[in-house]
Amino acid sequence: MRNHDVWHVLTGLSASTEDELVLQAFTRAQVFRPSCAILVLVGPIGWLSCAIGQTIKGLKHGKLATQLINWDVASDWENPLSEVREKLEILPLID
Incomplete structure (x- = not known):
């Protein structure tokens, strides 16, 4: 996904293994991607430091947010992050 790094910023998640699982x-x-489904199901088993609760939170927040796959990143590039998050109904996933 070419916007994967932008999704990290929008959700407030780092590139750590644990945060990557939450972003997945x-x-x-x-969007349905088999690789995401596999990581969501198997990831917490392999990386026990990733709390199941955080993974569930990632799923819930993903369902509540506007569909980012159709979002034109360039149209909001100059806008403050807080405004973009509000527009896309994204709550940061960091505690």
Whole structure:
């Protein structure tokens, strides 16, 4: 996904293994990608430091957010992050 890094910023998630799993859960709720589904199901088993609760939170937030796959990133590039998050109904996933 070419906007994957932008989704990290929108959700407030880092590139750590744990946060990557949460972002995959968010992505799985947004679009069906078999790789996302596999990571969401198997990831917490392989990386026990990733809390199941955070993965579930990623799924919930992904379902509540506007469909980012149709979002034109360039149209909001100059806008403050808080305004873009509000427009796209994204709540940061960091605690």
